[in-house]
Amino acid sequence: MTDCPFEGDVLDALASRRWPARIDEALRAHVGECASCRDLAETAAALFHEEAVAHQEAHPPAAATVWHRAQLRAVEDDTRAATRPIAFAQGVAFTCGVALVLTVAAWALPLLAAWLPDLSSLIARAPMPGLPDVDLAALLSNTTLQVALAGTLVLSAPIAVYFAISRE
Amino acid sequence: MSVRNLTLTDIERLEAVRGHDVAFELDEGAFRAFYERTARPLWAYLSRLTGDRAQADDLLQETYYRFLRAKSPYENDAHRRHALFRIATNLARDAHRRRKADPLRHAHEAQAESLTAVDAATRPDALVNARTESARVRAVLQRLTPRERSMLWLAYAQGSTHREIAEAVGVKTPSVKQLLFRARRRMAALLRETPDGGRA
Numbered sequence: 001m002t003d004c005p006f007e008g009d010v011l012d013a014l015a016s017r018r019w020p021a022r023i024d025e026a027l028r029a030h031v032g033e034c035a036s037c038r039d040l041a042e043t044a045a046a047l048f049h050e051e052a053v054a055h056q057e058a059h060p061p062a063a064a065t066v067w068h069r070a071q072l073r074a075v076e077d078d079t080r081a082a083t084r085p086i087a088f089a090q091g092v093a094f095t096c097g098v099a100l101v102l103t104v105a106a107w108a109l110p111l112l113a114a115w116l117p118d119l120s121s122l123i124a125r126a127p128m129p130g131l132p133d134v135d136l137a138a139l140l141s142n143t144t145l146q147v148a149l150a151g152t153l154v155l156s157a158p159i160a161v162y163f164a165i166s167r168e
Numbered sequence: 169m170s171v172r173n174l175t176l177t178d179i180e181r182l183e184a185v186r187g188h189d190v191a192f193e194l195d196e197g198a199f200r201a202f203y204e205r206t207a208r209p210l211w212a213y214l215s216r217l218t219g220d221r222a223q224a225d226d227l228l229q230e231t232y233y234r235f236l237r238a239k240s241p242y243e244n245d246a247h248r249r250h251a252l253f254r255i256a257t258n259l260a261r262d263a264h265r266r267r268k269a270d271p272l273r274h275a276h277e278a279q280a281e282s283l284t285a286v287d288a289a290t291r292p293d294a295l296v297n298a299r300t301e302s303a304r305v306r307a308v309l310q311r312l313t314p315r316e317r318s319m320l321w322l323a324y325a326q327g328s329t330h331r332e333i334a335e336a337v338g339v340k341t342p343s344v345k346q347l348l349f350r351a352r353r354r355m356a357a358l359l360r361e362t363p364d365g366g367r368a
Contacts, residue, residue, distance in 0.1 A: 011324075036349070039352050042359055043320065048325065051212055054212030054215055057215070058211040058215070063204060063207070066229060067196055070236050070237075074192070
């Protein structure tokens with residue numbers, strides 16, 4: 001890396017728009033010989049030109065628009081930040097609710113399993129004219145069916161609670 | 169209040185939050201004055217850094233939002249302006265990373281660039297020359313790394329000091345001189361090897 005003392009002069013000439021037509025011959029001769037100054041002149045001239053083009057292309061929105069959008073966004077962000085603890089508490093409450101339902105289900109499942117055969121024998125004894133001859137006692141004492149019924153209860157309980165407490 | 173560029177939904181939402189103004193680092197009057205001085209150079213910087221006008225529009229809004237939310241005590245207008253460009257540099261760098269992770273979108277942008285070239289080809293000669301030179305410089309800029317682009321633009325288009333450049337791009341101040349020298353050499357070489365778009 002070179003540290004050419006003429007770099008400042010080259011930049012001054014570019015910034016004051018004297019480059020390349022109105023610079024003194026000594027500086028022109030130096031830039032012709034110094035690779036660092038030549039790179040600087042070409043690069044800075046291209047960037048000066050490009051900055052002018054981009055400046056003309058720029059059509060930024062009105063200041064009021066940017067200000068009011070920022071206000072809106074700030075209110076939304078503040079609201080989101082303020083409601084974050086509430087959302088967290090709701091999540092914790094929901095998790096606790098699910099855990100409670102699962103605990104109760106684990107406790108109630110053996111009771112349900114013991115109760116279902118009694119219920120099935122009661123149903124089987126009840127007269128049901130018009131229904132096909134199905135062995136309901138055997139059907140309801142089936143373990144798979146018992147698990148399915150218990151699962152349905154466990155899954156539907158939170159949904160039922162949601163609909164019960166939901167405002168809509 | 170000027171409502172240019174505000175949609176009906178924006179206006180409705182503004183009505184909803186009326187009376188809940190958020191305290192920013194500047195009041196609205198001071199912000200407007202600052203915005204009028206900085207919006208165009210900032211947009212120019214973002215558009216050349218990203219190579220995408222639509223993205224520059226989005227980043228412009230985001231930059232001012234973050235600037236207003238920062239609530240940092242600024243010593244003077246130059247300090248404030250410098251902070252704005254530093255935020256913009258960080259946002260553009262993040263956007264570049266996201267683009268690299270999403271090549272499909274990048275392909276779409278490349279198509280948009282080619283459409284710009286076709287558009288330039290249908291314009292009058294003087295304008296075409298200016299546009300072609302600009303397209304050449306933009307093409308060269310896009311071949312540099314984002315850090316090189318930032319450093320060169322801040323140094324020569326914005327006239328930032330080495331310290332300001334260092335803070336904006338996240339390098340040590342003594343390193344700026346050498347990094348800038350390398351970036352400059354690389355850009356000059358690319359300018360020489362990139363065709364002059366029919367003007368040569």
